[in-house]
Amino acid sequence: MGINMLKPQTRSTIITYAIVIVAFVAVTLLDAMGLISHSLSGQLVPICAYVSLAVSLNLVVGVSGELSLGHAGFMSVGAFTGVVVAGCLTRFGIESELVLFVLSAVVGAAAAGIIGFLVGIPVMRLRGDYLAIVTLAFGEIIKNLLNILYVGVDDAGLHFSMRDSGSLGMSQGTILINGPKGAVGIDKISTFALGIVLVLITVAVVLNLMHSRDGRAIMAVRDNRIAAESIGINVTKYRLMAFTVASALAGAAGVLYAMNYSTVVPSQFDFNQSILILVYVVLGGMGNISGSIVSAAFLTVLPEVLRPINQYRMLLYAIVLILVMVVPHLKVYQRAAESLRRRFRKDSPEPAVAAEGGEADE
Amino acid sequence: MSKFTDFAQRRRESTKMVPVPSVSIMPERDLGKAPALECLHLGIDFGGLKAVDDFNITVGRTEICGLIGPNGAGKTTVFNLLTKVYAPTRGTIMVDGQDTAGLDPARVNRLGVARTFQNIRLFNTLTVEENVAVGLHNQHHCGMATSILRLPHHWKSEKLYHERALELLDIFDMAGLADHEAGSLPYGAQRRLEIVRALATNPKLLLLDEPAAGMNPSETAELMENIVKIRDRFQIAIMLIEHDMNLVMNICEGICVLNFGKIIAKGTPEEIQRNDAVIEAYLGKQKEVEA
Numbered sequence: 001m002g003i004n005m006l007k008p009q010t011r012s013t014i015i016t017y018a019i020v021i022v023a024f025v026a027v028t029l030l031d032a033m034g035l036i037s038h039s040l041s042g043q044l045v046p047i048c049a050y051v052s053l054a055v056s057l058n059l060v061v062g063v064s065g066e067l068s069l070g071h072a073g074f075m076s077v078g079a080f081t082g083v084v085v086a087g088c089l090t091r092f093g094i095e096s097e098l099v100l101f102v103l104s105a106v107v108g109a110a111a112a113g114i115i116g117f118l119v120g121i122p123v124m125r126l127r128g129d130y131l132a133i134v135t136l137a138f139g140e141i142i143k144n145l146l147n148i149l150y151v152g153v154d155d156a157g158l159h160f161s162m163r164d165s166g167s168l169g170m171s172q173g174t175i176l177i178n179g180p181k182g183a184v185g186i187d188k189i190s191t192f193a194l195g196i197v198l199v200l201i202t203v204a205v206v207l208n209l210m211h212s213r214d215g216r217a218i219m220a221v222r223d224n225r226i227a228a229e230s231i232g233i234n235v236t237k238y239r240l241m242a243f244t245v246a247s248a249l250a251g252a253a254g255v256l257y258a259m260n261y262s263t264v265v266p267s268q269f270d271f272n273q274s275i276l277i278l279v280y281v282v283l284g285g286m287g288n289i290s291g292s293i294v295s296a297a298f299l300t301v302l303p304e305v306l307r308p309i310n311q312y313r314m315l316l317y318a319i320v321l322i323l324v325m326v327v328p329h330l331k332v333y334q335r336a337a338e339s340l341r342r343r344f345r346k347d348s349p350e351p352a353v354a355a356e357g358g359e360a361d362e
Numbered sequence: 363m364s365k366f367t368d369f370a371q372r373r374r375e376s377t378k379m380v381p382v383p384s385v386s387i388m389p390e391r392d393l394g395k396a397p398a399l400e401c402l403h404l405g406i407d408f409g410g411l412k413a414v415d416d417f418n419i420t421v422g423r424t425e426i427c428g429l430i431g432p433n434g435a436g437k438t439t440v441f442n443l444l445t446k447v448y449a450p451t452r453g454t455i456m457v458d459g460q461d462t463a464g465l466d467p468a469r470v471n472r473l474g475v476a477r478t479f480q481n482i483r484l485f486n487t488l489t490v491e492e493n494v495a496v497g498l499h500n501q502h503h504c505g506m507a508t509s510i511l512r513l514p515h516h517w518k519s520e521k522l523y524h525e526r527a528l529e530l531l532d533i534f535d536m537a538g539l540a541d542h543e544a545g546s547l548p549y550g551a552q553r554r555l556e557i558v559r560a561l562a563t564n565p566k567l568l569l570l571d572e573p574a575a576g577m578n579p580s581e582t583a584e585l586m587e588n589i590v591k592i593r594d595r596f597q598i599a600i601m602l603i604e605h606d607m608n609l610v611m612n613i614c615e616g617i618c619v620l621n622f623g624k625i626i627a628k629g630t631p632e633e634i635q636r637n638d639a640v641i642e643a644y645l646g647k648q649k650e651v652e653a
Contacts (some may be wrong), residue, residue, distance in 0.1 A: 006540070018365045203512050212509030213499065213519060220496040225481035230445060232471035232500045232561050241506060288486075 018204065020051075024196045029107025029301055040146070047300045049257035052202040053298035054280035055289055056249035059206050061278065062287030063215070064242035065222030067132040070119070070139025071095040071250055071277050076146055076269035077115045078108035078251025079258035083183040084151050084261070085160070090187065091153050097189040097218040105198070105255045110211055111205040112251020113244055120243040122234050139274055146266035151177040182265030183258065193230060198256050199216070199293070202249050206289060218242050272314075283324050384414060384494070391588075392422025396459045398567045399444070405508045405623075406443055411643065413439050414513040414623045417453070421567065421616075422566035427601045428614035430634075432643055436623040437603045438480055441569050443476050444469045457568050472500055474566030478556040480603075486545030489557055490536065494527035497562025526561035530558050533595075536587060544616055550581050553589075568592070572624065574609050586613050611635065611637050619643065 006014070017060050030036050060068045082104035089100055119138045124136055150161040150190060154173025162168045164173050209215045216289065218238045219230040229235055258264045280299055284291030302316070310314075327333050384463050388397065397420045404417040414436045421427050429437050442448045444455060446467045455462045457473045465473070485493050504519035531537045534554040539547065544555060553573060560568055573589070574582045593600050604610050609616060611631040619627040619634060621643040627634055634640055 037373065037497075110434075208510045212506075212516060213495075213502075213504045213505045213523070214509060216488065216492055216496045217499055219488055221493075222484045223485035223487055226447065227479065227485065229447075229467040230471060230477050230483075231497045231559060232468050233496070234468050245506075274544055322409070 009211060011292065014210070015144070016161045016203055016207065016293065017200070019272055019290055020196065020199055024192075027076075027192070032284070037333040038186060040301070043189045043300060043304050044192040044261040046257060047297050048192065048279065049253045049260070050277065050284050050300050051199050051249055051293050051296040052256065053277045054255035054284065054292040055199070055202050055206055056246040056253065056282045057277050058284070058287065058289060058292045059209070059242050059246040059249070061281050062285070062292075063210055063222065064207075064218050064239055065286075066239060066243070067128070068135040068243070068246075069271070069274050069278065070135035070137075070142070071131050071246075072269040072271070072273035073142035074112045074116050074140035074247040074250040075254035075273070076142060076266060077247075078105075078112040078254030079264055079269070080146055080149070080177055080183060080266075081111040081251070082108035082187055082255030083258055083264070084153075084176050086187060086189070087174060088153050088158065091155075097168075097187070100196075101189050101194055101255075101259060104259065105252045108255035109248040112254065113248030116247020116250075117244045119246075120240045124243065125238045134320065136271065136274070139269075139271065143266050143269055146269075147180050148176075149177055150175070175229050180266065182263055182268075184200065184263050185265070186259060186262055188262060190256050195256055198252060203289060203293070205245065205249060209242075210289075214238065214241060264332065279321055283320060381482050388420055388422040391427050391443055392425055393537035395423050397421055397456075398423050399460060399601070400454075400456040400457075400459075402454045404440075404443060404450055404455060406439065406451045408476070412623055414443060414584075415549075417443075417620075417623075417625060418452050419618055419625070419628070421599045421601055423566070423599055424447075424588065424593060424597055425616060426598070426614050428610040428617040429601060429603045429608055429620060430605075430607075430617060431620035433641075435618055435620040438571060439623075440620070441477060441603065444470075444569060445475055448573050452479055471563055471565075474564075475569065476563045476565035476567075477569035478553070478560055478571055480571040480575070482549075482552045482556055483542040484552055484555060484559070486543070488544055489540065489542040490531065490547065491524065491527045492557060493522040494530055494562050495557050497530075498523055499557040499563075500525055501562070501564055528564070530562055532594065533556060533561070549576050553577070557592075561596065565598060567599045567601065570600065570604075571599075572603055572605065574604055574606045582609055585609070589613055 027036065032039060036207060053071060057068065057071045060066055061072075085104045085107045086100050087102060094100060094103075114225075119135075123134050123138065123199040124129060125160070148162050150165050150168055152159045152164070152165070152170050152173055152175040154170045157172055159168040159173075165178055168175065210219070217228070217233050218241065220231075221235050221238050223234055254269075277296075280296040281292055283299065284293070284295035299320075364642045369582065382608060399418045399419070399421040401417055405415040406413050408558060417440060419427075429440060431437055439448065443450050446462065446465055446469075457475055459468065460473055462470050478550075485496060488496070502519055502522055504516055523602060528537045533571060534557070536554060536558065538553065540553065544552065547555065555574070557568075558572065570589070574585055577585060589602070590613055592598070600612070602610075611634075614631060617629065617631055617634045618625055619637070619640050626639045626643055627637045629637065
C-alpha cells in the first residue's frame with residue numbers, strides 16, 4: 001500500500017513523526033562516526049527545545065489562530081520551576097538523572113500550564129492585535145518577576161524571597177535562583193535523546209489534539225468564530241485550551257533548555273526569544289507541524305554553520321521573514337508550487353469549481 | 363415545477379390554517395403542544411433606531427414558517443436576536459418552553475436553535491466531514507485527555523462522528539464530497555453543507571437565512587423538496603428568510619411579513635398574497651386616481 005493511498009491527514013502525521021525519527025537516527029550515526037563538530041553537537045539539545053517550542057506555539061498561532069508574543073515567558077516559567085524541582089530533589093538524595101529530568105519536566109510543564117491558564121483568562125477576552133500586545137506584556141511581566149525572584153533550599157525546605165538572597169534566611173544550603181543572576185549551578189542532565197523524546201511527545205500532543213473533537217472545535221473557532229458559536233461551541237473555552245496546552249508544552253521545553261546549561265538568566269527569555277520562536281512558526285507555515293520542526297531546526301543550526309556572520313543573525317532573520325512574506329505572492333513561486341502539487345497528487349481529483357460569486361464575508 | 367406546487371397544495375389542504383391573520387399561524391397539528399419558539403414583544407434598538415419592535419410570533423413544533431419583507435426590514439436582525447448574536451433590548455424569547463434570557467449563542471444552540479447564515483460561514487479549511495463533525499460537538503463527548511492519549515473511547519467517538527456525519531451528508535447526497543475542503547466547494551454545495559452542519563446540532567428549530575440565494579430554479583426546487591423532507595424526517599420547526607416567493611408560498615405553512623422592524627401581517631400564504639399592507643410594502647401605495 002503506497003503512502004498516497006492514505007488520507008492526507010494520516011499521511012502528514014506519519015511524515016511528521018518520520019522527520020523527527022530520521023533526524024535522530026541520522027544525527028546519532030553521524031555523531032558515532034565523529035562527523036559532527038563540537039559546536040554543532042552542543043546545539044543539539046537547544047535544537048530539540050526550539051523545535052518543541054515552535055510546535056507548541058504553532059498550536060496557538062496556527063491551529064487556534066491567535067498571535068501570541070509571550071511564548072518565551074512560559075518557557076522561562078518551566079525552566080526556572082524545573083531548576084527548583086531538580087535542585088530540591090538533588091538535595092533530598094535523588095541521583096538518577098532520568099528521574100530528575102522527568103520530574104522537573106512534568107512539574108515545569110504543570111507550572112507553565114497553570115500560569116498559561118491564568119494569563120489566558122484575561123487575554124482570551126481579546127482578539128487579534130490586542131491579544132498579541134497583551135501576551136507580549138505578560139511575557140515581559142513574567143521575565144521581570146523572575147528577575148527579582150530568589151529561591152534557595154536547605155534542610156528545612158524551600159525559601160522564597162522577592163528582595164535579595166540575604167533575606168532568604170538560610171545559613172547553609174544552596175541558592176537555586178538568584179534574581180537577575182538567574183539559576184546557577186544547574187546539573188546538565190539534558191541529553192539529545194531526552195530532547196528527541198520531548199519533541200516526539202510535543203508533536204504527539206499537538207497532533208492528537210488537532211485531530212480530535214476538541215481540536216476540530218479549536219480550528220472551527222479559528223475559521224469562523226460566529227459560526228462556531230452558532231453550533232454550540234464555547235469559543236473562550238477552546239481558545240483557552242489551546243493556549244494552556246501550548247504553555248505547558250513550552251514549559252517542558254524550557255526545562256530541557258535550562259538543563260543544558262549550567263546557568264540560565266531571566267533576561268534570556270525576553271521579547272526577542274518570543275519573536276525567534278514565532279519566526280520558526282511563520283517560516284514553517286501556520287498550522288503546519290512538520291514545517292515548524294524543519295524550520296526551527298534549520299534556523300537554529302544556521303548561525304552555527306554561518307558562524308563568521310553570526311553577528312548578522314538578527315538581520316538574517318529579518319530578511320528570511322520578509323522573504324517568507326513576499327515569495328508566496330510571486331507568480332513564479334505560485335506556478336512552481338502548483339505544478340509540484342499536481343505531480344504529487346496525480347490520482348486525487350481536484351474538487352469541482354471553487355466557490356463562485358457569493359457575497360464577501362466581512 | 364408543477365410537481366412541487368401540487369405537493370405544497372396537498373400539504374395545505376391536509377393542515378388547516380388558523381384563519382385569523384395576526385393572531386396565530388400555527389398549523390393545527392401543533393396546536394396542543396408547546397411551541398418550538400415563542401417571542402413576546404421582542405425588540406432591539408440600535409442607537410435611536412428601533413431595528414425590530416414588538417415582534418410576536420409562535421412557531422409550532424413541526425411548522426415551516428416564512429419570514430419575508432423588503433430589504434432592510436430587519437429579518438436577519440430577528441434571526442440574530444433569536445440566536446443571541448444580539449442581545450434583545452426588550453421582550454422574551456422562549457425556545458421549547460424555556461426562557462433564553464441571558465444566554466450566549468452557544469447556549470441557545472444547546473437549547474435547540476440552529477441556523478445558517480446569509481453570507482455563508484463555513485469552516486473553510488476543514489473538510490466537509492469535519493464541518494459536520496464540529497456540528498456534532500455537543501451530541502457526543504470525548505475529553506481532551508482521552509483524545510491526546512488516544513484511549514479506546516477516542517477511537518469509538520471518532521467512528522461515531524464519522525458515521526453520523528456521513529449519514530447527515532447523505533440527506534443532500536454529499537457523502538461523496540466528505541474529504542473535500544469546505545472552502546473549495548461550489549456555492550450551492552456550501553449552502554447545503556451549512557444546513558447539514560446546523561442539523562448536526564440536533565435542533566428543535568432550524569433557522570435558514572436565504573437558503574435559496576444564488577441558486578438556479580432547479581436547485582431551488584430540489585432545496586424545497588429537501589426542506590420539507592428535513593422537517594418530516596427530524597420533526598423539527600423550520601423558520602426561513604427568503605426572497606424567492608415561489609419557495610416561500612409553496613412550502614411555508616405560515617408567513618410573517620416584516621417591514622421597518624414591525625410585523626405588518628401574519629397568515630397563510632393565501633392570506634398574505636391578498637393582504638393589502640403586504641402589497642403596499644413591496645410595491646408601494648397605489649396612487650389615488652383622480653376622478
